[in-house]
Amino acid sequence: MSDHLQGEAHPGVEAAPAQTRGFRLNHCMLRVKDPEASLRFYSRVFGMSVLRRLDFEEMNFSLYFLGCLEADDQVPEETAERTTWTFSQSGLLELTHNWGTEQQQGRIYHDGNAEPQGFGHICFSVPDLHAAVAWFDANDVEFIKRPDQGKMKDVVFVKDPDGYWIEVVQPDLMSRVGK
Template sequence: MRLLHTMLRVGNLEESLKFYCDLLGMKLLRQKDYPGGEFTLAFVGYGDESENTVLELTYNWGVEKYDFGNAYGHIAIGVDDIYTTCEEIKKLGGKVVREPGPMKHGSTVIAFVEDPNGYKVELIQTDTQNHAVKQETEPQMINQ
């Protein structure tokens, strides 16, 4: 078995594609309209779906906003230089909601950015060999 994708419902597909592709550097892998169901699916990611887990952005035509439950946490992305990445995201108009720094009760350097729909994306500093630094989790980070 292999994790294929995570799906997020989005209120504005173009704004979401701009955020994930232009600000976070993902590529639009495929997109298809489903007129009978009145929705569009767009798959984005850092590599081909045959070898990488990707993100499915689902736009239900005419739905501009969703209510968040309290069970969903965030998406996590490893980055080589978290400080430079956050500065670039800000320069491009992105919203950094938690500046880079060590997580509470741990040493892993993290930051949070927010997509146009309010979803949180955690950025995690990776080491020089591009392997994730030892990650320590903290459930209450969703409120950071």
Template sequence: MRILHTMLRVGDLDRSIAFYTEILGMQLLRRNDYPEGRFTLAFVGYGSEDSEAVLELTHNWDTASYELGNAYGHIALAVPDAAAACAAIKARSGKVVREAGPMKHGSTIIAFVEDPDGYKVELIQRQ
């Protein structure tokens, strides 16, 4: 068994696809409209769905925004240099909400960015 994807509901699909592809460097793997259900699914990730876990971005055509809730945490991405990743994200107009530095009760270097819908993405420095 393996994790296939994590689904996020997004208010503006094109804006979200731009964030995950242009700011975080993922690829748009596939996008399908479901007119009878009035929704679109877009899958983004760093590799093929055959071997990598990906994100499913779900856009319900009649919903402009969502409440994030208090149970959801974040998506985590491994990066070789968290400070450099933050600088690159800011250069692409991404929002860094916690600069790179050691985690509160440890030594792992982390940072956090926020997508257009307010979802947090943690950057974990791994060499």
């Protein structure tokens, strides 16, 4: 028996089958209208780096895999090795650009929060929520909810250039939310 928590028990939860050992969530994908605007936003505002770009000319789209790198991360320079390394990471954001969408007017993708609801948001944790809010204000980030608004205090929601919601939390402040 393990000495550490293997997850919470809830109806519908089954013990992880041995066949799933080594599975991990690598990335989630958002479609973006203008990759330059989105890359500027995610690199400047959230400190993400493009780990790998893949172009699919025959299908007219590009994929950008972004991550928050640590100082000691060893990102391979050689392209094939970097591709393999990218697909072995956790917590990446894939931005998909369908060529030509940057020419369309306004926001073109459903954010999942308007009707009909579906996808909700991605989330970043930060070391200092109030410093992050000041940083977002300094960078003209669009807010949905500030930390003192609504029923859930100390939780922030902002929008990216395509209108997708981003939750921002400070981990040690989350211990008092929910039951």
